[in-house]
Amino acid sequence: MNRELIKDLPAxxxxxxxxxxxxxxxxxxxxxxxxxxxxxxxxxxxxxLPMAMGAAVVxxxxxxxxxxxxxxxxxxxxxxxxxxxxxxFAKTDKCPFFYFSDLIVGxxxxxxxKKMYEMLGExxxxxxxxxxxxxxxxxxxxxKKEVIKFKEKLESHFGVTITDEDVRKAxxxxxxxxxxxxxFYSLMKLNPAPMLGGDMYKVLYGSTFKFDKxxxxxxxxxxxxxxxxxxxxxxxxxxxxxxxxxPRIMVTGSPIGGASEKVIKCLEDNGAQVVVFENCSGxxxxxxxxxxxxxxxxxxxxxxxxxxxxxxxxxxxxRFKLMDRLIDEYQVDAVVEVVLQAxxxxxxxxxxxxxxxxxxxxxxxxxxxxxxxxxxxxxxxTRLAAFLEML
Amino acid sequence: MARLSLGIxxxxxxxxxxxxxxxxxxxxxxxxxxxxxxxxxxxxxxxxYSSEVEYVVTTGYxxxxxxxxxxxxxxxxxxxxxxxxxxxxxxxxxxxxxxDSKAILLDRDGNVADFVMNDKCAAGTGxxxxxxxxxxxxxxxxxxxxxxxxxxxxxxxxxxxxxxxEIISLLAQGRARGDIALGVIRSICQRTAxxxxxxxxxxxxxxxxxxxxxxxxxxxxxxxxxxPVHTHPRSQMAGAIxxxxxxxxxxx
Numbered sequence: 276m277n278r279e280l281i282k283d284l285p286a287x288x289x290x291x292x293x294x295x296x297x298x299x300x301x302x303x304x305x306x307x308x309x310x311x312x313x314x315x316x317x318x319x320x321x322x323x324l325p326m327a328m329g330a331a332v333v334x335x336x337x338x339x340x341x342x343x344x345x346x347x348x349x350x351x352x353x354x355x356x357x358x359x360x361x362x363x364f365a366k367t368d369k370c371p372f373f374y375f376s377d378l379i380v381g382x383x384x385x386x387x388x389k390k391m392y393e394m395l396g397e398x399x400x401x402x403x404x405x406x407x408x409x410x411x412x413x414x415x416x417x418x419k420k421e422v423i424k425f426k427e428k429l430e431s432h433f434g435v436t437i438t439d440e441d442v443r444k445a446x447x448x449x450x451x452x453x454x455x456x457x458x459f460y461s462l463m464k465l466n467p468a469p470m471l472g473g474d475m476y477k478v479l480y481g482s483t484f485k486f487d488k489x490x491x492x493x494x495x496x497x498x499x500x501x502x503x504x505x506x507x508x509x510x511x512x513x514x515x516x517x518x519x520x521x522p523r524i525m526v527t528g529s530p531i532g533g534a535s536e537k538v539i540k541c542l543e544d545n546g547a548q549v550v551v552f553e554n555c556s557g558x559x560x561x562x563x564x565x566x567x568x569x570x571x572x573x574x575x576x577x578x579x580x581x582x583x584x585x586x587x588x589x590x591x592x593x594r595f596k597l598m599d600r601l602i603d604e605y606q607v608d609a610v611v612e613v614v615l616q617a618x619x620x621x622x623x624x625x626x627x628x629x630x631x632x633x634x635x636x637x638x639x640x641x642x643x644x645x646x647x648x649x650x651x652x653x654x655x656x657t658r659l660a661a662f663l664e665m666l
Numbered sequence: 667m668a669r670l671s672l673g674i675x676x677x678x679x680x681x682x683x684x685x686x687x688x689x690x691x692x693x694x695x696x697x698x699x700x701x702x703x704x705x706x707x708x709x710x711x712x713x714x715y716s717s718e719v720e721y722v723v724t725t726g727y728x729x730x731x732x733x734x735x736x737x738x739x740x741x742x743x744x745x746x747x748x749x750x751x752x753x754x755x756x757x758x759x760x761x762x763x764x765x766d767s768k769a770i771l772l773d774r775d776g777n778v779a780d781f782v783m784n785d786k787c788a789a790g791t792g793x794x795x796x797x798x799x800x801x802x803x804x805x806x807x808x809x810x811x812x813x814x815x816x817x818x819x820x821x822x823x824x825x826x827x828x829x830x831x832e833i834i835s836l837l838a839q840g841r842a843r844g845d846i847a848l849g850v851i852r853s854i855c856q857r858t859a860x861x862x863x864x865x866x867x868x869x870x871x872x873x874x875x876x877x878x879x880x881x882x883x884x885x886x887x888x889x890x891x892x893x894p895v896h897t898h899p900r901s902q903m904a905g906a907i908x909x910x911x912x913x914x915x916x917x918x
Contacts, residue, residue: 654783665777665779
């Protein structure tokens with residue numbers, strides 16, 4: 276049986292947590308064997324295309340404030356920390372994945388990112404896909420063209436041919452990966468939920484740095500099974516007993532990686548439990564499958580990816596729809612929105628989200644604006660503790 | 667033997683203690699925090715603790731520092747509880763503290779329904795007022811008399827550092843100190859009111875924190891809010907009183 280089954284759950288969670296660092300060596304070995312690397316920033320990127328040509332896909336969104344001072348030599352200070360940090364890591368070559376990436380692909384999502392890509396393009400091989408600002412039929416038409424153009428870019432950049440059959444296989448594999456991850460995080464529908472949100476996040480985030488997708492799928496399936504098996508073993512320390520009575524929290528908003536300690540850990544240290552992440556690297560990027568029945572694979576990819584709810588879309592109905600469903604499915608008691616500093620679209624949209632959550636879903640809501648520093652850790656902790664006291 | 671609960675609120679500027687017997691606040695103490703939150707909490711605890719005290723709740727930014735505390739509760743929840751006790755029937759609380767300001771919306775039962783905090787910078791907090799008092803050579807305790815019949819000057823800087831240089835240039839232009847002081851108070855109250863109205867309160871508000879002792883702050887704040895603003899002689903103690911009440915609910 277799978278080796279993961281004999282390990283303790285905390286060890287498995289830690290392994291996922293360390294996955295990004297561990298993959299540096301794997302990535303280097305793969306590079307030496309000639310595997311191409313495509314660095315990506317955003318959930319909107321159709322990963323099936325680089326996968327179809329046998330490339331490894333790696334996320335470049337940076338989660339640490341380490342390189343922000345270097346980035347601020349070129350970029351304004353009052354800019355989103357994710358944009359600054361990503362640029363900083365690229366500029367200083369401190370992130371091995373930037374260094375390994377043969378091609379870096381961005382999309383015209385937020386204003387901060389699309390301008391940053393122009394500057395990044397001066398010293399890195401950058402390709403930018405034109406993501407429409409809305410999800411209309413005209414937008415779909417444009418996006419489908421962009422998906423095809425991206426395939427052609429990969430072909431010319433790497434000197435390969437990507438056949439429909441390759442793409443179909445990649446779609447199937449990626450769907451299987453999504454399904455495995457979705458089955459994993461859907462365990463949180465159990466009430467009490469079977470693990471801490473912090474641990475769930477480690478798995479979701481860590482899994483993006485596992486390049487062997489077949490192995491990842493097996494590992495995640497084994498982990499899901501293990502959690503099911505140990506959920507209620509009758510001991511007072513089993514998850515069903517241990518996590519009983521904790522308020523169930525949904526986290527939404529900007530990508531949360533760089534602020535996860537401040538927010539997820541703080542919520543859970545104060546007695547709550549994050550049961551669902553709506554953000555990027557949470558349900559948003561996994562929830563929907565690519566339609567394998569659609570004979571037009573590029574249409575199928577374009578539809579699936581354009582459907583993602585994000586505040587860079589106007590209007591952003593799909594985010595509300597997904598939240599609506601997740602709040603019910605996960606029996607959410609309260610919603611915490613994390614907005615990265617200077618992330619205008621999420622910041623503005625938080626007004627509409629608050630209204631939706633409090634008036635339509637009748638759940639308490641709090642929004643926090645933060646960055647990657649620790650300077651506001653005390654304030655964030657007071658706010659979240661006060662919010663939980665309110666429940 | 668009486669049964670008592672003790673609440674201690676360790677704020678950035680002052681540390682407060684309150685003893686509650688289930689009906690009345692039997693005793694309060696206030697000490698300057700002066701960079702020694704742990705010591706101050708200990709002092710207040712030693713001065714107020716007796717065998718009659720059955721439960722101790724701490725709040726404020728130093729709430730983790732007293733090992734004897736049975737429970738630690740955030741200042742949001744405590745201020746709300748304390749305010750609802752001092753002024754029953756209010757719809758919300760506006761608190762201007764030493765290093766932050768907050769507005770709290772209460773539900774019909776006096777529980778926190780929503781809140782907003784300004785904790786990013788000193789603008790619109792007690793620090794801003796301390797700075798003003800220092801430059802204008804006006805002791806805070808005399809602020810009501812100092813601004814009596816004053817004609818407020820417009821202060822446009824919200825940043826404490828920039829406002830300081832704005833005040834200095836106004837002094838250099840020969841403007842009356844009282845007029846400048848009232849201008850500063852207006853700018854703080856206007857900012858606080860805007861921020862409180864994000865919560866759309868519907869009913870009377872309670873004004874707590876150290877500045878609530880001064881009528882000029884209450885009156886000015888009220889002029890920017892659509893609802894009556896109340897204070898209480900023990901406004902500054904609201905956090906500690908709220909903590910003591912939460913403690914009382916635990917023993918009962």
